[in-house]
Amino acid sequence: MDFLATLFNEYRVLISVLLTTLSLIVMVTIWWDKVSFWWLNVYYSLPLIGKENRLSKDYETPVKVYNKSWLNSEVSLCADFASHYEKVNKDEELFAKSQDYLGKVTENGRNNLHAIGWILIASLVFVEAMGFSYVLSGFTIPGASESMQKQGALGIAFIISVLLVGLTHFTGHELHGNSLIKKAKVWWKNAKNRDRNTPELAPNNRINLDKTFEDDDEPQYKQLINRISTNAEVKPRYLVTIITAVAIIVIAVLATYVRGQVLEKEHIETVMIDTSSSMYQEQDPYAEPVPAILLQDKQETDAKGDEDAWDREKKGGWGTFIFLAFLFVLLQIFGILIGFKTGFSGKHSSDARKEIDPFKSEREFKAHYSRLKQQVARIAQKRLTNLQQKMNQRAETNCQDPKVLHVLEACGDRSFLTYMEELGAAETKFDQSTRRREHQTQIDNKALATSAQPVPAATHAPSEPIATELETATVPETVAKQVVDSKTVAETPAEAEARIREELLAEIAKSKAEKTVETEEQMRERLRKELMQEMS
Incomplete structure (x- = not known):
């Protein structure tokens, strides 16, 4: 702590600048959508160097957008604002899809670990790691000064805490994923016991958040398997769990052992100092010599007292170290449980939770995004109207082409919402065409599989039994x-x-x-x- 205080006092200005910069970066990252939209609006509204002023100079370049005449400048402006409009163009269907996806993967009651939870866990592990990292620094940096050992202890504690927080959290996720696989296998075995024609336990990798309704007719175990990552055998995996368990046990045992060795080392140094001081203790030249039997009794009493004191100290020290090791292991188990209870194993569960997390109902979801859409559309339409007015003013002064003037006069028919509606209609048409092709492909594959008949191999002899379409019996x-x-x-x-x-x-x-x-x-x-x- 003294080192940190000295460092902060010497580099106060530099540290303040770095912390402020990091805080701004974090804030901009969290609210990037709002910051980028604000900057786009400012960039268009700048008087001389703004993009709106630059685009207004191009009023003679017509383009076709979904069979409708637009100007290139108008399309550029609408395309810039369209990306922000699409981010908030969410309706109740997306809310229903997200709920359906989380329900089928049985993760509708889960959430990601909050930032405060991450800070709490990291702090607990760091404090626990500092308890034995200072002891380890004496052996990892032999001969170093007290200040250097403190710095080394901070570094060791940071490394250990980062590794353990990551391993325990990933272990919890792995155990949660394994629990989902086991649940699906139990459902599959129960269905197989009832019906021998039960479909196989294999995932459908085409299922995502947009196609979550495509497997409504499939069994519940198949819906679950379609949404999680599994191996080829659809079995639980314990690689991260084994690595974490080995790491926790090794760190706990070695840290306890090193603490015990340090305790015994300090005792030996204390005994050596006491022995040396007694050897060189000054004797009174005028004092009468102590009888040998009394001196021997005193030495035996002192030795027994020292031995009893060391025995108590050693037992108390080892008991403390074992308790700290147990506390360390218990803290790691707590981290694993947090990882097991938070986070998602579904491929798109995290995205689905982000869509519906702040909202309690579908109506609240729809009202929120309807308000955001109106806000973006209003600002975009304002910029588009200003652009059209500037192009009209420039064209009245510099252009004599009647076609261009006619297109500019019809700018009332070209609005931002019209552009978005045409874009949405084109995307819908493309999606429908894609789905029809996929559906036809599935039908063709099923027809080929049904009509396919086994053909005898070229090595079959005429005397071999051959199955016929009329009967399954063979005729020798x-x-x-x-x-x-x-x-x-x-x-x-x-x-x-x-x-x-x-x-x-x-x-x-x-x-x-x-x-x-x-x-x-x-x-x-x-x-x-x-x-x-x-x-x-």
Whole structure:
């Protein structure tokens, strides 16, 4: 602490500037959308160097925007403000999608860890790390001064706290993700016990926040798996958990061991100092010599007292160190629990929570963003109107082209909201076209999978069993010969039908073996002719 106070006193101005700069950077980062929109409005409104004044000079460049005539300057202005309008162009459908996504991934009651929580956890871990980092600095920086050891202790504590805070938080996230995987597997096994035709436990990677309603018809376990990251076997993973557990145990054990060694080192140094001082203690030359038996008793009493005192001190010290190690481990478990209870494992759960977090209802969500949209549209329309007026003034003075003047006179039909409506209509049309193509692709894939039939391999011999479309039974060659020999025997109509069927099966098997591939219609026509001949 003395080092920090000295550093702050010597570099007070520099530290103040750095802290102020960092604070401004953090504030601008947090409220970047508002700051960038404010700066865009200021940049357009500057009198001489503003973008509005520069764009007003280009009033003769027409462009086509979704089959409607615009001026290039107008399109540039609308495009600049359109990005800010899109950020607040959110309706109740997005709120419903976000709620649906969080509900299907069973994370609708979770939140990210607040900044105050991060500061609290980091402070607790840093204070705990300082407890043994000062002891470690004596061995990591041997021979260093007291001031240098304090600086080294700060550095060691910072490194340990950063590593432990990150590891414990990621461990909590990993355990939460594993709990979701286990939940989905339990649901899947229960569904499989009820129905053997249960779909496989594999994720659909096409599901995102915009397509969250596409798997409404799928089982609940499939909806959950579609929204989290899993391995190929859809099993829990414990890599980060194992690393964190090893790190916590190693740090706790080694820190306790080093503390114990430092305690014993200090005791040895104390004994050596006491021994040296007693050896060189001045004797009174006029004092009578103490009897040897009394001197021996005194030495034994002092030795026993010192030993008892050291025994108590050692037990108390090791008890304190063990308690501090237990407190350290308990603090890391607390960090893991915080990571388990906060944060998200869903791929887009964090984005969904950001959309609906400040709002309690869909109506509140809609009212908030409707107000923001009106604010952006009002400012954008004001800038567009000023631009159109400036272009009209310049054109009346410098332009004689009637087409240009006609386009400028019709500026009332070109507003910012009109531009956004045409842009939205084009995006909607593109999305519908994309969805139709994807839907048609899925239909084609299903049709191909349904109509696909197994084709015999080239190495199959004619004597191998071959499956037919009429029956799954196979017809060996010996059975076919017996059927041929039975033609000369008098038959009943039922026996004749069975014989004909067996002959047809034998012929079909033979044709399959000879690699003759027929379509269903061709086979149907051929069988019809053969049956007609046999019946006649």
